Amino acid sequence: MTDIRTILREATNTVGDRLEAELLLAHTLGVDRAWFFAHAEDRPGLDAVRRFEELVARRAGGEPVAYILGRRDFWSLSLEVTPATLIPRPETELLVELALERLPRGGSVLDLGTGSGAIALAIASERPDAEVVAIDASAAALAVARRNAERLGLARVEMRESDWYESLGDRLFDVIVSNPPYVEAGDPHLDQGDLRYEPASALASGPDGLDDMRRIAEGAVRHLRGNGWLLAEHGWNQGAPVRDLFTRSGLSHAFTAQDLEARDRVTGARVD
Known part of the structure; x- marks a missing residue:
């Protein structure tokens, strides 16, 4: 032996x-x-x-370690992950930090495209006073998010199956967060490394990678309260186009925050 x-x-x-x-x-x-x-x-x-x-x-x-183990640590949480969900990554924690800074006491958060529930559950774990709603178009991904919420004692997070804002009616939020698909369709990286195993619908979004980001930006003004913020993760080279997209959608005070490797990572803008 x-x-x-x-x-x-x-x-x-x-x-x-x-x-x-x-x-x-x-x-x-x-x-x-x-x-x-x-x-x-x-x-x-x-x-x-x-x-x-x-x-x-x-x-x-080539199979990702997270899928082999069936879990991935994110924020202070250990999350179940499956091939139905994107694998949570450390750089996405910046999105959680920015959301927590802007979330008023007793405020509400909408997580668009929640996947494993990583962002929504991290926010809920830090802010028990907040109303947190998490949506995803994938029933399989939502099932994983619900199991994570139950196991972590965060079942108060509302999980909804929805194609972006489709099922929300006229509901308003103080903060909208999203880590949407933002890779350019046809990007060779989609056929390399861990990305080969992750759901394509959670990765790629049109020729410039911003098709889903446009839908998110267009609906944000209708679903944000006054002074409410939209915050979204994106690729290292998309800061400027996403700021422009947010501004043209009627939001203001657009900014881009960089991750620990000094790369553009999260862009935000607010309703006046």
């Missing part, structure tokens, strides 16, 4: 990432990663090694 140290070294060589190898082995053994430091010479049983090797093979074949 091979010890933990050797198993991790060989798996790291296979998948090319030590952290991913540790996450897969911790999942297999039902331990946390800190356990490895005190058990480097332990020799797991043959069944466990075989299960781990199956996971390593899946990762080596």
Whole structure:
């Protein structure tokens, strides 16, 4: 039998990432990663090694670790994710931060295209006083979001199946947030890495990547209260066109915030 140290070294060589190898082995053994430091010479049983090797093979074949494990950490939450949902990414936490800064006490938030529920549930976890509504056009994605809400004790978040604003009637919100599809259709990156496994409908949006962003901007004025904010994540090269889009849709005070790698990431604008 091979010890933990050797198993991790060989798996790291296979998948090319030590952290991913540790996450897969911790999942297999039902331990946390800190356990490895005190058990480097332990020799797991043959069944466990075989299960781990199956996971390593899946990762080596390109399947995202988040889908293999069935979960992803975001904000302070551990979220279930499936191939029906986009994998939450750390840069999206900037969108949560900006929304929390602009959300009045007892205010309301609409999360458009919630996917796993990451943004809506992060906001709800920080602001129990807020009314949070999360919508998605995918019934499969909403089922994941609902399970996350139940497990995290955030079932008060209202989940609705809707094609953007379609089912909302004349409801108004203080903040609208969205991480919509924004990749250009035909972008070669869609056929590379983890993106190959994520739902195409959550990634690409027309020739310039902004078809869904236009729909979001056009409906925002009708669904925002006075001084309410629209905040949306986008690609590194879309800050200027999204600011222009928001302004032409009747919003004002448009700005773009950069992520930790100094790339344009979230643009916001408000109703006067």
